[in-house]
Amino acid sequence: MQLNYRRQGQGMPVMLVHGLFGSLDNLNGLNRALSEYFDVITVDLRNHGQSPRSDIMSYAAMAEDLLELSERLQLDQPAMVGHSMGGKAVMMAAGLAPDSVRGLVVADMAPVAYQEARHQEVFAGLQAVIDAGSQNRREAEAVLAEHVAIAGVRQFLLKSFVAGEANWRFNVAALKNAYHNIMGWPGLPAPFEGPVLFIKGSESDYLLPEHQPEVQAQFPHARARVIQNAGHWLHAEKPQAFNRLVQDFLLSVS
Template sequence: MLRWARAWGLPRRGLRPCSPSFSTGPVAPSSSGRGGAEPRSVPLSYKLLDGEVARPALVFLHGLFGCKTNFNSIAKALAQQTGRRVLTVDARNHGDSPHSPDVSYEAMSQDLQDLLPQLDLVPCVLIGHSMGGKTAMLLALQRPELVERLIAVDISPVETTSSSDFPTYMAAMRAISIPDKVSRSCARKLADEQLSPVVQDMAVRQFLLTNLVEVDGRFVWRVNLDALAQHVDKIMAFPPRQESYPGPTLFLLGGNSQYVPPSHHPEIRRLFPRAQMQTVPNAGHWIHADRPQDFLAAIRGFLA
């Protein structure tokens, strides 16, 4: 169970439910992009905290099964401490953003290529955790002019090893049966009981259950389980790239995490020649939940 939790970036504590954001604004998707060869984007859900427009905004991208509210406390603290605008975004198939059969990093990057300029947030400081880190890295490699600097949180531009338990967990989530018109507390209790024989780690179940939402009197999973399970290989991989990103880059690693082993370092140096690596002691893969103050200090230091 713990192998799956580590490999997929499930937080051990500091969980925040994926609740709707009333600061979300619609952004029209683009079908043309640059040259017409890009994937079609979807209008992402986001929350933007106001700040100085003269300084690059901070943009946070969450990991698999996460959502923009995972960074609520971090975003508020950085907005206050730095005076900058801070944007948190729901990736496609997550949170309040639309579902799509395309789960590729190229598609997730295209979503941001359309969103960020429309919000007048380029160039920005892009901060991505796990799956969001891979999206951030690809965007920086594809469109370096949009990214003033980059922070990849406990992830690398190398294929990630998954656990064979993942399809089993996904199947357990899809098999959940909850009667209509029950209370939220009852629905969560029923879902927890049905997941527990397969997902025996309570922290993993609690995180998965943050995606259980009520729609028209019925409880459903907010994430697009079918698409994520069908294309899990794309999420674990990283698109091969030849170009490099010339901007400042920080790879922030958890001291207790094995997510970015030394064997990944040569590819990091090749694609991100200005990369520096910093380890947060006593932190696992979910660094901003395990050591939030150290996480904030590392970001502030990198911005200085």
């Protein structure tokens, strides 16, 4: 699958990978900060943004997409940075092709299966907007607000709103059908021995102390940093701190 991407800068190649319901625009702030030093490739994952749609939505498939893009662009052992679902995608890419990945930054995600369903209200709101045939963002937000209480989450979702029959730049049906895969984690075929930085938002419950044994088992050389007073969207809530941690790590492995 040929992913949609955007590329700027020069130097060591770095791939930036967004999370669920996102697009390559989500990491624009990090892209701007890094492109002064690195060759930055931001991507739309399958079923997101302008990348192709598919009924298959597994971490193996997402990882293969990233590795295929790296090969097509003839990247020399890129580092990969992934947030949330994108974090799992880059972890799997490193597990499947360890010699093709220089190092990883994983933003607020653990290599574990999450048992709790966290997005029922979001899926209900997205489908309600489709069913209502909302023609503009104001109409879409009014419908979305009936299901999604947090204004910041609504604004994040509305970045991918388009007026028309489909309404969203991500494939709602495919994501809902594959939600068990997205929340799950099959594990790596073998531990990734390269450098890895996990960055946690202090107020988030996605990366917790009880996940440390599984992190160490799959990524023996992993390090961790915590950004205080940040939640799951740490790159948007504390951009300066986040960008600095990522940049320093990438410079250390370049």
